[in-house]
Amino acid sequence: MEDFPWFEYDEDDLNVAQRAFVEVLAERASSWLIDPLDTVVAPPANASDHELIVWLDIVDPQRNQAVLTVGAHFDGSAIHADKLHNQHFSLPEEATEFTFTATGNPTELAVRTAAWFEAILARPLIRCEWQHAGRTYAGRFEFADTGRGLTESFEDRYAPRGLRERLAAEGVVRGRGRINRAGLGEPDLIRQVRGRPTVA
16 A cells, blocks of 8 residues: 655755654654544645645545644734635634634644644544434534534435424424434434543
8 A cells, every 4th residue: 555645845955944843744744543644735826815834634535525624824823723725725704613723833833733623632522413214314423522513514315304394384494404413302323433431
């Protein structure tokens, strides 16, 4: 099996400070229990804000599905990190619970950014599934320590008729497959995706 580097980049695309930052980050990442291909570097020339961007896709390996993209924008002396848009890799307009900022030299910032990534990776991530007639009609990825949802899905065609009718009567509007978890009741299956299971 071919080995892929962590946070791979072309040397010509980065300056000395950026290479120092990425090298420290890549060294730390080598102990992470993820696929190296889920770690990415976007050189400043490819970024809308002309800063180096590094990010990590947190993936459910059973489904090969990206659940969350978190990353950092590095300008040489400061880091601005948070949940990133999964296509533009831009920072959100409003800070989320993942937000992290710091100033310092490239090595210090790489160490602190690696610790930030590691703290997110250590959080217990679960996939909740609601099933009917042998099919999953709703799913939700969430952090087990807080219950915070990350992505959700709902398939009308597989959902029980009574549930569909109740949700319609309650005026629940689903946008992009989203539906309030409280309206579904307890999940039929809970699968551990990352981290240690939480103890009840």
